Amino acid sequence: MASSNFIDYVKLNVKSGAGGAGSMHFRREKHVEKGGPDGGDGGRGGHVILKGNAQLWTLLHLKYTKHIKAFDGKGGEGGRRSGAEGKDIILEVPLGTIAKLAETGEELFEITEDGQQVILLRGGRGGMGNDHFKSSTNQTPQYAQPGEAGLEAWVILELKVLADVGLVGFPNAGKSTLLSAVSAARPEIADYPFTTLVPNLGVVSYRDFKSFVMADIPGIIEGASQGKGLGLRFLRHIERNSILLFLIPATTENINAEYQTLLQELRLYNPSLLDKNRILxxxxxxxxxxxxxxxxxxxxxxEIRVIPISAITQEGIEQLKDAIWRSINETLPVR
Known part of the structure; x- marks a missing residue:
């Protein structure tokens, strides 16, 4: 996916529809001198709904849509006829999308399954018609409820890439090269830091027609957990990976020192990341x-098995795939 087309954060002003007003109406028929109340209910306002779509990988289609409003419900009518419901607005989003309130940062829900629908803002309820308010002491109620107003809020939609394996390493560690060697993905590759500016996904073929998804995530630098470098823009994508594959280049002077630095950045950002299975x-x-x-x-x-690999000569690639597959299918973290 091209860097210009990968959008993983949008801020939207959303508003649900208002409910329609209930009707204040009395039956009018020939030869019926005093028809009773028969005002119908108003229709509910339209919801704003998020729907998961496994074919989407980015929030690009929402980037330039800042204001979203569902339709209002229609008012009730005589003859106990209810008003039509307001049309819902359904926003399709990639799997791994999280909805938050912009003002407080409160996380509302996340979309993780294809076809999953969650109401972001509910439409206002329709008002009840005067037929509901008749009684033995008030046979001609001169009252019907107004419709409930719709809700309005600024919300943030944030995408966390869903993948089986997330590549973790410093810039220029060879993550993109590895991804291109084991899958059909073709990320940009060059010998300078931050070649990868957005996550890239690749499907890796395994034995007996099995496969798993690997994500090449922009490289970590020291201080990333405080927002340095690409900072929090990429760290959140690691949260949705089942396994973390730490990649350290053979040009390093000390494997453990580099590994501990990477672990520390993850620990500072979100300590629960260290509960995931890890491969080095x-x-x-x-x-x-x-x-x-x-x-x-x-x-x-x-404390962790080290697998030497070369994406150029394919050294260790099959052993790495074996280790990843075993780890994907284990329930307990591997150390």
Whole structure:
């Protein structure tokens, strides 16, 4: 997906429809001198609804739609005829979209399934007609309820990419190269930091026609949890990944030091991220001599398996896929 077309944050002013007014009406028929009340109810106002669409990957289609308003309900009529309901407005959004109140930051709900519909703002209720207010002591009620006003709010829609595996690493760690080597995704690749400015998704084929989704997420820098670099723009995408694949290049001087720095940024942003299954791979192994790797792997953390890989020579790629597949299908975190 092109960087100019990937929008993962929009702020919208949304308003639900007002309910229609109830009718104050009395039956008028030939030979009926005093017809009773027969005012119908007003129709409810239209809802504003979010609907999950698995074919969408971005909020681009909502970027230039700042004001959204559902339709008002129609008023009731005589003969106990209810007014028509206001038309709902349904906004289709990608899976992983979270709705928040802009004023307070309160999270309302998230859309995680294709076809899932959740009401963002309810339409106002229609007013009751005067037929509802008749009684033995008031047989000609001169009153009908007005319709309830619609709701209005500024809301934020925020996309968190849904994927089985999220690639975590510093800029230029080889994440995009790995994704392009194991899937049909073609992210931009170059030898400079922040080549990847938006998440890229790729479907990775596995044995026996199985597959999983891998997300290449913009690289972390120290201080990302405080908003430095691309900061919070990409960290939220990691939250929706089942597994975190830490990628550290073979050009590093100390694997464990780099791994701990990455962990610390995730911990500062959201400690629950450390409860996810983790896999650690050392990329760009094609540039190392065997004796250089023997020396570098002495700096690897002891608590997690390290898989040396090269997207260029395909070294370790099948072992990495095996480890990812096992981790996806385990219920307990792997360390």
């Amino acid at each position: 791979a050392v990329s760009k192994m094609d540039i190392l001599l065997p004796e250089e790797w023997d020396e570098l792997k002495l700096t690897a953390p002891a």
